Structure formats: structure tokens, C-alpha cells
Amino acid sequence: MPSRNEVELHNSHKDCWVVIHNKAYNLTEFAKEHPGGSKIIYKFAGKDATNEFSKFHPPDMMDRFLKKEFHLGSTETIQPNSCKTRMEAIPRPPLSSILNTFDFESIAKEVLSPDAWAYYSSGSGDEITLQENHQAFNRIFMKPRVLVNVKKVDTSVELLGTASALPIYITATALGKLGHPEGEVVLTRAAGTRGIIQMIPTLASCSIDEMVAAKLPQQAQWFQLYVNPNRNLTIDIIQKAEKLGVKALVVTIDAPQLGRREKDMRVKFENDAPDVQATESLSRNEGAARAIAHFIDPSLSWDDLKWIKACSNLPLILKGIQCGEDAVLAAQAGIEAIIISNHGGRQLDTSRSAVEVLQEVTQALKHSKLENALEIYIDGGIRRGTDIFKALALGAKAVGLGRPFLYAMSSYGQRGVEHLIVIGLNDRIYCAKSLKLP
Structure with a gap:
């Protein structure tokens, strides 16, 4: 068992040991190939990197991907930096005073660290699509009817055979522990308590095992998948998700490469550790592109849907449809559901808003x-x-929310997420009654 003093001696780019979850690892060679660049590893050479590691990776990541020869064994705890959250330190108004998603967003901007805020809030390029996604809704106007009995309003819906209390689900978002120390399991618990579906993300800070373990007995979850270049690994992931009891497989198809999220890139550059390896490039774009290339296959095509469907008996949902033609192809391929999405404005800037595409999709499917x-x-x-x-x-059966749930979780934890779901419920009832729709 390496001692604390022994670990601290290995503190350079030529000899780099790091402690994660009370286990020591020799990352000297791995640092050179780390998808996120070597600087973040060298920053913790000879130190405990648990807090930083946990923001980005599930706890079993090292066991799954680092060669056993670099596992040095358990070690005595090296005191990490304080993990007291900004959520605990920064005063916030009473949760009862939060009336809408914008209130959560404004508090999250104060509570989150600069790098977390940049990651959660950023869009690609000039963020035109990011802004248009919401502004497009403001250009659609209501047509209320009158003298309709709306004493009772049913907000429930069935999605691919699974009951949901609302036509809302928590969509997949990465790196939950940037916003809350417990990460995505906070969303799991809130979704279960309020009866809506959680989409488990591939790039979560928590493992799929942790999120499944945190759910209620009858709670439904979907699993979001980035198809890995390693087909065998992808098959293993799909079959594990099915074995754990998820109700549907959601394949993300709109991110063959990483969008240029300049706000996020700029913060990462400013917060970089000193350049301890002079030969390392400072290009943030290159580092991010390398990172995504490790787990997303840019060659993914319509032909791949056959073997993906054959891997399991799960209903298949395609996430990232952005035109009517592709919606028709999905239907012809026997896909059970599609999600019209531009990745929250984080991929190709100036892509059309999702709600604009929705109208095109419904017309194209009807025409076919x-x-x-x-x-x-x-x-x-x-x-x-x-x-x-x-x-x-306009034809959608349900909607996914991502950032609003992250902001609610970052600001108030599980109570905040549940409060946001209640806001959605009350708004849904208010709209139905105002428009005179039962």
C-alpha cells in the first residue's frame, strides 16, 4: 500500500502518481494519451484528484479503462481540496419564491463555478441556435376556445407504453457533478418521486449502476447512447442497460464531432494548469475533439441501425432528427420514436429551432x-x-428538458428539481384551462 509520503514524491510529468477514491494510480504514460489533455492530470501529480475526477467520470472509470499494471493499490487518504459546494456557501432565496425556469437559471449562474456555468450554458458559435430554440416558441400564438368543461385536466401520458405523470422527461445531460456533488442520482430520485421518466446519459458523472440503484421500484428510465467506435463495447453497453431494466434505448445521432462551444473553450483555456510539458499544444479545440473521438463513432449511418436494434429488445429512439426527410427515413427503418433536437444549440450553429422542425416533421410523415x-x-x-x-x-407527444433541470439541481438539489416538475404540472393545467381544453 503506497503511503501518502510516497505518492507525494511522484509529482512530475516524468513520474506522475495520482490518488482517486483512496487508490493510487501511475498515470505517467496515460497522461500523454488522456483525451482531455495531460495538463489536468499533471495538475494533480502526487495529489488526491478525487474531487476533480468525480465531476467528470463515474467511480468505476479507472477500473474499466486503465491497464491493471498501472493500478498501485489502496492508499491512506490524502486530504483533498475542500469539497464544500458553492450551493452551500452562497445565499439563495426561499425555494417557494422560485416561480419559473428563468429564476433557477439566474440563481445557478451565481451558484455554479465559472467553468461549470460555461459548460452547462454554452452553445456553439455565436449561440444563434441556442437563443432561437426558445425565441421560436414566442412567435407561436395561442387560439383559446370557450365554454368547454375543464374542471378536470388529465396531465398524464404514455410514452412507448410507459406511464408518465406529465408529458415531460429529464433529457440526458453530461457531467452532473459539476452542479451538485451527488450528480445525476439527484435527478433520478426527483423523477421517481414525481412520476416522470429520466433519460440516463452516457457521459454522466455517475455510473448507470448508481442511477438504476437510486430509482424507485416502478420508476421508468431510458438510456441515452453514444455509439462507440468499438462495436463490441457498444453491444456490451446496450445489453447491460437492458439487463438493468431500462425501458428504451436512445441513440444520439446529431454529434459526429464536437461543436465549437467557445464560451466553454475560453474558460478551460484560462483555467489551464501551468504548461509543465512544453511540447503540449494549447489548442482547446484539438483537445476537445480528441476527447469526443474516443467515444463517438463519426462513421455511424442508417445501415448501423439494423445491428443496434438486433442487440436488444428495447424500443429504439433516435435523438437528433432535424428535418422531415430524416424523420421519414426513421419511420421507414422501424424506429419506435424520434426526438427532434439540435443538441441544445451546442452543435451546428444556425441550425433551425426544434419547434420549427417539428412542424416540418409532422407534415412530412403525414405526406408519406x-x-x-x-x-x-x-x-x-x-x-x-x-x-x-x-x-x-403541433404534434409532439412529450418534451425533454435538460438545462432547466441542471439549474434546479445546482441551485437547490433534489428539492429544486421536484419544484421545477411541480411548476411544469401547474403550468400544464393552467394552459389547458385557459385554452378551454380538457
Whole structure:
């Protein structure tokens, strides 16, 4: 068992030991190939990197990907930096005073660290698509009817055979521990308590095992997948998710490469550790592109859907449809559901808003006589109950929210996430009654 003093001696780029979760690792060679660049590893040479590691990776990451010869064994605890969250340190208004998603966003901006805020809030390029996602809803106007009995309003819905209390689900978002020390399991617990579906992300800070273990017995979860260049690894992941009991497989298809999220890139550059290896490039774009290339296959095509479907008996959802033509192809391929999405404005800037594409998709499917072939969901820019209602009126069966749930979790933890779901419920009922729709 390496002692604390022994670990501290290995503190250079030529001899780099790091402690993670009370286990020591020799990362001297791995640092050169680390997808996120070597600097972040060298910053913790001879130190405990548990807090930083946990923001980005599930706890079993080292066991799965680092060669056993570099595992040095358990070690006595090296005191890490204080993990007291900004959420605990920064005063916030009472949760009861939070009325909408924008309130959560404004508090999260103060609570989150600069790098976490940049990562969660950033869009690609000039962030035109990011802004348009919500602004497009504001250009759609309501047509209320009158003298309709709306004493009772049913907000429940069935998504691919799974009941949900609302036509809302928590969509997949990465790196939950940037916002809360418990990460995505906070979202799991809140979704279970309030009866909605959580989409488990591939790039979560928590493992799929942790999120499944945190759910209630009858709670439904979907699993979001980035198809890995290693087909065998992808098959293993899909089959593990099915064995753990998820109800659907969601394949992300709109990110063959990383979008240029300049706000996020700039903060990462400014916060970089000193250049301890003079030969390392300072290009943030190169480092990020290398990182995503490790787990996303840019060669993914329509032909791959056959073997993906054959891996399991799970319903298949395609996340990232952005035009009517592709929606028709998905229906013809036997896909059970699609999610109209532009990755929250984080991929190709100046892509159309999701709600604009929704209208095109419903028309294209109807024209091809495929309107009943699959279920349609949408995400991106949904911030009000009226946005949810407009999406449903235009043909979506449910909507996904990502950033709002991250902001609620970062600001108030599980209570905040549950409060946001209640806001969605109340807004849904208010819209139905105002428009005179039962």
C-alpha cells in the first residue's frame, strides 16, 4: 500500500502518481494519451484528484479503462481540496419564491463555478441556435376556445407504453457533478418521486449502476447512447442497460464531432494548469475533439441501425432528427420514436429551432402516410408551460428538458428539481384551462 509520503514524491510529468477514491494510480504514460489533455492530470501529480475526477467520470472509470499494471493499490487518504459546494456557501432565496425556469437559471449562474456555468450554458458559435430554440416558441400564438368543461385536466401520458405523470422527461445531460456533488442520482430520485421518466446519459458523472440503484421500484428510465467506435463495447453497453431494466434505448445521432462551444473553450483555456510539458499544444479545440473521438463513432449511418436494434429488445429512439426527410427515413427503418433536437444549440450553429422542425416533421410523415408509425418528442428551448403546450399542439407527444433541470439541481438539489416538475404540472393545467381544453 503506497503511503501518502510516497505518492507525494511522484509529482512530475516524468513520474506522475495520482490518488482517486483512496487508490493510487501511475498515470505517467496515460497522461500523454488522456483525451482531455495531460495538463489536468499533471495538475494533480502526487495529489488526491478525487474531487476533480468525480465531476467528470463515474467511480468505476479507472477500473474499466486503465491497464491493471498501472493500478498501485489502496492508499491512506490524502486530504483533498475542500469539497464544500458553492450551493452551500452562497445565499439563495426561499425555494417557494422560485416561480419559473428563468429564476433557477439566474440563481445557478451565481451558484455554479465559472467553468461549470460555461459548460452547462454554452452553445456553439455565436449561440444563434441556442437563443432561437426558445425565441421560436414566442412567435407561436395561442387560439383559446370557450365554454368547454375543464374542471378536470388529465396531465398524464404514455410514452412507448410507459406511464408518465406529465408529458415531460429529464433529457440526458453530461457531467452532473459539476452542479451538485451527488450528480445525476439527484435527478433520478426527483423523477421517481414525481412520476416522470429520466433519460440516463452516457457521459454522466455517475455510473448507470448508481442511477438504476437510486430509482424507485416502478420508476421508468431510458438510456441515452453514444455509439462507440468499438462495436463490441457498444453491444456490451446496450445489453447491460437492458439487463438493468431500462425501458428504451436512445441513440444520439446529431454529434459526429464536437461543436465549437467557445464560451466553454475560453474558460478551460484560462483555467489551464501551468504548461509543465512544453511540447503540449494549447489548442482547446484539438483537445476537445480528441476527447469526443474516443467515444463517438463519426462513421455511424442508417445501415448501423439494423445491428443496434438486433442487440436488444428495447424500443429504439433516435435523438437528433432535424428535418422531415430524416424523420421519414426513421419511420421507414422501424424506429419506435424520434426526438427532434439540435443538441441544445451546442452543435451546428444556425441550425433551425426544434419547434420549427417539428412542424416540418409532422407534415412530412403525414405526406408519406407514416404519421402513426412512430412517436415524436422534442427538446431544446422549452422554458414555460406554454412552450410545452405549443409543442404538444403541433404534434409532439412529450418534451425533454435538460438545462432547466441542471439549474434546479445546482441551485437547490433534489428539492429544486421536484419544484421545477411541480411548476411544469401547474403550468400544464393552467394552459389547458385557459385554452378551454380538457
